[in-house]
Amino acid sequence: MGLVLLIVIWLITILSTYFFVAKTWWLPVGASAAAPAIDHHFATTFIIMGIVFVAAQLSLGALVWMYRDRKDAPKPKYSHGNMKMEIIWTVLTAVLFVGLNLMSSSIWASERFRAADPGAVRVEVTGMQFAWYFRYPGPDGRFGTTKPELEDASSGGEGALGLDTADPASKDDVVSGTMFVPVNREVEVILRAHDVIHSLFIPAMRFKQDAVPGLAIHMHFTPTQTGEYEIACAELCGMGHYKMHGMLKVVSQEEFDQWLAAREAEKQ
Numbered sequence: 001m002g003l004v005l006l007i008v009i010w011l012i013t014i015l016s017t018y019f020f021v022a023k024t025w026w027l028p029v030g031a032s033a034a035a036p037a038i039d040h041h042f043a044t045t046f047i048i049m050g051i052v053f054v055a056a057q058l059s060l061g062a063l064v065w066m067y068r069d070r071k072d073a074p075k076p077k078y079s080h081g082n083m084k085m086e087i088i089w090t091v092l093t094a095v096l097f098v099g100l101n102l103m104s105s106s107i108w109a110s111e112r113f114r115a116a117d118p119g120a121v122r123v124e125v126t127g128m129q130f131a132w133y134f135r136y137p138g139p140d141g142r143f144g145t146t147k148p149e150l151e152d153a154s155s156g157g158e159g160a161l162g163l164d165t166a167d168p169a170s171k172d173d174v175v176s177g178t179m180f181v182p183v184n185r186e187v188e189v190i191l192r193a194h195d196v197i198h199s200l201f202i203p204a205m206r207f208k209q210d211a212v213p214g215l216a217i218h219m220h221f222t223p224t225q226t227g228e229y230e231i232a233c234a235e236l237c238g239m240g241h242y243k244m245h246g247m248l249k250v251v252s253q254e255e256f257d258q259w260l261a262a263r264e265a266e267k268q
């Protein structure tokens with residue numbers, strides 16, 4: 001029985017490790033400025049944790065076999081544990097955990113705590129059950145007022161956001177169901193939620209941030225490759241969570257200007 005367990009434990013360990021080493025299911029393309037640093041940190045974490053995982057599982061299998069039930073086995077002894085060992089692995093785990101956090105904190109800070117470039121494209125992203133809306137301030141550079149009493153999710157677009165058309169600043173606001181941004185320019189995301197907590201997740205941008213009702217959370221990222229990328233909601237936000245899906249289109253500055261101008265024209 002000890003041998004069977006040893007084989008099962010080692011097989012699971014080797015098989016699961018293989019998929020990570022062979023990168024069978026790996027990250028999608030990283031198309032933002034922060035992607036290389038994030039991926040590097042991700043890989044470092046995986047290698048360190050992978051070594052710990054493989055070592056722990058291999059010794060588990062070996063110990064199961066070494067201490068299997070045998071006729072001539074020595075009598076089992078009760079152990080109170082080993083204080084020294086407890087301290088060593090608790091400290092090691094703490095150092096590893098805190099160290100990995102410190103190593104990555106500058107990446108997080110660069111997208112969250114550093115203010116966005118003055119020339120960044122500002123996009124207000126609103127999550128609601130179960131859609132994402134993207135609002136651009138238009139030529140005046142100001143977002144118009146939104147009012148909760150004007151919100152009507154069924155009307156979609158501006159109506160869903162509760163845009164107050166009486167406010168002059170709202171006249172040129174553009175609301176879209178698809179996120180358009182120009183390539184190689186910083187995008188300042190102003191993240192909001194209407195109802196529950198959602199999470200804006202754009203895997204190709206290595207971007208993920210919760211949207212919390214009552215807060216306007218500022219984050220920024222810089223797309224470096226044109227293309228179409230998936231947007232998902234990464235917070236279990238209700239029955240329709242699975243279909244809370246959107247698209248990010250990273251285009252040239254020219255195409256972006258044309259798109260925005262066309263949306264403005266539609267409004268007139």
Ligand SMILES: [Cu+2]
Nearest residue numbers: 198233237244
């Ligand atoms: Cu959601």
